[in-house]
Amino acid sequence: MKNTKPRLALAAGIICISIFPILVRLQLSPALISAFYRMFFSAAVLVPFVLITGKFKKPAVKNIFLSLLCGLIFASDVAVWNIAIQESSATQATLLTNLSPVWVGIGSFLFLPQKPKRNFWIGTVVALIGMVLFVGVDFFAELRFNRAFFFAILSGVLYAFYMLISKTILRNTAVLSFMTLSLIASSLFLGVVCFILNEPFTGFSQIGWISLAVQALVCQLSAWLLISFATQNMRATRVSLSLLGQAVLTTIIAWVFLNEQITIEMIVGGLVLLLGIRITFIEKPISL
Numbered sequence: 001m002k003n004t005k006p007r008l009a010l011a012a013g014i015i016c017i018s019i020f021p022i023l024v025r026l027q028l029s030p031a032l033i034s035a036f037y038r039m040f041f042s043a044a045v046l047v048p049f050v051l052i053t054g055k056f057k058k059p060a061v062k063n064i065f066l067s068l069l070c071g072l073i074f075a076s077d078v079a080v081w082n083i084a085i086q087e088s089s090a091t092q093a094t095l096l097t098n099l100s101p102v103w104v105g106i107g108s109f110l111f112l113p114q115k116p117k118r119n120f121w122i123g124t125v126v127a128l129i130g131m132v133l134f135v136g137v138d139f140f141a142e143l144r145f146n147r148a149f150f151f152a153i154l155s156g157v158l159y160a161f162y163m164l165i166s167k168t169i170l171r172n173t174a175v176l177s178f179m180t181l182s183l184i185a186s187s188l189f190l191g192v193v194c195f196i197l198n199e200p201f202t203g204f205s206q207i208g209w210i211s212l213a214v215q216a217l218v219c220q221l222s223a224w225l226l227i228s229f230a231t232q233n234m235r236a237t238r239v240s241l242s243l244l245g246q247a248v249l250t251t252i253i254a255w256v257f258l259n260e261q262i263t264i265e266m267i268v269g270g271l272v273l274l275l276g277i278r279i280t281f282i283e284k285p286i287s288l
Contacts, residue, residue, distance in 0.1 A: 006233035010242055013226035018249035020219040024085045028208035031082035032190065033199045034215065039075060039186035041216030050180050059173040059181075066169050067178050070162055071185025077158035079190065080151040088148035097155040119282050120235075127276025134248070134269030163231065163239065170232040179225060242277050 024034055050056040059067065081097055105120060169178055194201065204212070231239050248270040 006230045009226040010230035010234070010239060013223045013230065014242065014245050015249060016218050016223035016226065018246050019253055020215060021085055021250050022254055023211045023215055023219070024082050026211065027086055028211045029204050030199055031086045032079055032194050032197065033201065034212065035075065035079040035082050036187070036190040036194050036199075036201075037212040038078060038215045038220045039071075039183055039190055041213060042221040043180075043183040043187045045217065045221060046176070046180055046183060050176050055174075055176045056180055057174045057177050059169075059177055063169050063173045063178075064181060066165055067173070067181035068185040070166050070169065070178070071182035072189050073158050073162045073165070074182060075186035075189045077155050077162060078186075079193070080158070081155035084148045084152035084155060087146075088152070097152050097159065119279055123276045123279035125276070126279055127273050130269050130271070130273030130276055132269070133272055134251075134266050136263075136265055166228065167231055170228065175225060175228045175232060179221075179228060245274060245277060248273060 024031070029037070058064075084097070105124060166178065166182075227239065251266060251270070
């Protein structure tokens with residue numbers, strides 16, 4: 001039961017974030033404003049809740065600063081990912097961002113006491129092969145090394161930093177306290193950036209506001225409370241690699257609601273990708 005709850009939380013969190021690329025790709029609001037309201041609406045719900053219920057437990061001074069830093073890093077991650085999605089495609093941006101398990105694995109090896117095991121590296125290779133099959137070899141031949149490409153890569157690097165730092169914080173800080181501080185920092189940072197760049201804070205359609213609310217309450221608040229709980233109780237490398245499953249779910253959702261095509265190659269690639277994730281959950285070392 002101890003291991004079941006974090007795994008269920010991780011699975012639920014992945015489901016919640018899987019609709020995010022599709023909502024951003026609809027371009028119902030600018031990329032940076034979308035990132036801002038994702039954080040702002042989440043903070044507007046969480047902050048009063050933790051204050052009224054007394055759920056906020058003041059962390060150590062060091063962890064307060066690290067939580068605020070995580071907020072800045074995650075806000076930057078979402079901002080550049082949003083831009084990458086709107087300037088290329090949800091598939092390309094999601095693929096390149098999801099290279100983050102490689103960066104998390106390297107970072108864990110260098111900086112965390114709990115080093116990635118052999119099964120993680122095997123699972124990472126298998127999952128990345130699955131990702132290549134999933135999007136198709138032709139996709140890589142058509143990659144354009146423009147701003148969207150580099151922003152998607154940057155998003156993955158930023159996310160890796162976020163995972164590594166948050167793993168350290170969550171060892172002795174409550175999830176709600178960490179999320180509260182992180183969201184406050186994210187909201188203020190993105191609000192200032194949007195103001196300086198003269199981004200429009202209003203003027204969206206009713207559907208646009210609904211999309212922003214869903215991005216905040218489902219894709220951010222619900223998803224990252226669940227994922228933070230999983231991160232607190234699982235290896236950061238395992239959590240980051242499991243998030244690759246988001247690409248599969250996003251494609252299925254796009255097929256159902258946007259009539260996007262699913263090919264045999266995508267099905268095979270998705271199964272290989274999920275196999276790679278499953279390998280990382282095998283405790284007994286795999287012999288080569």
